[in-house]
Amino acid sequence: MRWPWTRRRRGPGQPEDITCREIVEIVNDYVEGALSPDEREAVELHLNLCDGCTDYLEQLRLSIALTGELPADALSPALEEELCIAFRSFNRP
């Protein structure tokens, strides 16, 4: 996908071509490594000059890390027990 601001870019060092409002819509793709090299470079240029977007990115990364701390859902003990019995019966030689 081409983002409108990559077409507007006139050369390196002009991060004003991307607005912060546009950055927040693509910064997750940046985190995901899903941007083209040009887009990636443009985002990095903007981040180097913009504290607001740098803090936004930090918040996003922290949010991802904290989501990763949530426990995976657990099965009820009764279901777990039933499944263990089923597993053993399937594995009987």
Add this chain to the structure above:
Amino acid sequence: MLRVAMMYVSTRAVAEEVVQEAWLGVFAGLDRFEGRSSLKTWVFRILTNTAKTRGEREGRSVPFSSLTGDDQEDEGAVDADRFLGPDHRWAGHWASSPRNPRDVPEERLLAGEARERIAAAVEALPDNQRAVITLRDIDGFDAEDACEILGISEGNQRVLLHRARAKVRATLEGYLDAEATA
């Protein structure tokens, strides 16, 4: 697994049955596992297939049947009024910048309340966004595996993940702001 199953069926009780049925399918089919994906991905793929079949029997619409499922959602990742308006010289730049998360000590972030807020934010997401963020950020699957498990395209996965993470971040921001000024 329950969170993913819940996306396709109506109640937690049915989701538990789906998980059980899926595991029985896994045990019965283990000999046929060819190792083309990881075992974990294969197990989740069986889970979503089982849940889909069960959901269809219940007459429930399948959440990923349309391209993104929630295409109508056009609000941005951040409220528009956080940015300078079109008449401003710096239109589209921050009017009120996000706070640096280091303003709040790490031990407070790891305490119960931050965790509860984040858990609640994940629970409140639309089904398809919740499924993607659960697989990616809680269960630890990569993008490719998440696409395979849910049967969605790479682009669709990215849009759903972007929306889900943006909402959870907004919740975290509310918490950070309250804590930093407390």
